[in-house]
Amino acid sequence: MGSVISQPLGGFLADRFGRRVALTCGMLANGATLLTLGHARSLTVLVLACFVLGITIDLFRPAAQALVADAVPATDRTRAYGLLLWAVNLGFSVAMVLGGYLASHGYQLLFWLDAGACAFFGVLVWLAIPQTRPAARPPGRPAARERTAGSYRTVLRDRAMLAFAGIIVLYAIVFQQAFATLPLAMKDTTLSSSAYGIVMGVNGIVVIAMQPLIGHRLADFDKSRGLATGFAIAACGNAVAAAASATIVYGSPSRCRRSARSSSSPSPLPSSPTSLPPLSAAATTA
Secondary structure, three states, rough: OOOHHHHHHHHHHHHHHHHHHHHHHHHHHHHHHHHHHHHHOOOOHHHHHHHHHHHHOOOOOHHHHHHHHOOOHHHHHHHHHHHHHHHHHHHHHHHHHHHHHOOOOOHHHHHHHHHHHHHHHHHHHHOOOOOOOOOOOOOOOOOOHHHHHHHHHHHHHHHHHHHHHHHHHHHHHOOHHHHHHHHHHHHHHOOHHHHHHHHHHHHHHHHHHHHHHHHOOOHHOOHHHHHHHHHHHHHHHHHHHHOOOOOHHHHHHHHHHHHHHHOOOOOOOOOOEEEEOOHHHHHHHH
């Protein structure tokens, strides 16, 4: 439930206070929440911490994508978003393998490392990234026009956008099973947390390998057909998972899911991919 709030709130913060503030505050809040979650000793604290974590985990995402839109010319944005996705998956691959290994030896260090990485990223953004928020409206422009342009009401009146959002919600339900039911299925087949980490690490490796090869070429293809192709590949991957019983077989649907994301969009999908869970949460589930 917290994740439903996260990205709309992150977008509001990025527009209201600036990209750098939203990125830094979101990552620091996420790190603090991870420490709270790691030291929770009661069900009430655990549930509240998970709810807050859901809110903080993706606060950075709208600001990061807006930062690219602000700083990169329109002609280069497809390539820039592809590079952003590539970098995210590079870190994701390392995190999942490392998280699975650390989870096999206890969880406390895992939470501390995750929180420390969030804090480091937040401070790095504050010190190294310039503020790119567009300038305030020029004198003479009607204030009412500025409030309505680009508001959520504009999106809610767009039927095509609402239909597209509904399709993405359905896809996200399926995609998120990699973080919800897949670790449980692997546990039932007596596979370890390390095996889950390796399987999820394959996700990122596929994008790292494929993104430079196909990302820039997708810009010329029909976007609807690209999405449909990606969804079909993801469906094949989940079908394979239904009959899997070994680590190498579980890795096949992971490759299909990441291939689907690469083929369906050169930029990080909202919630993806991207909503990526913290490595501690993923390892704990396993």
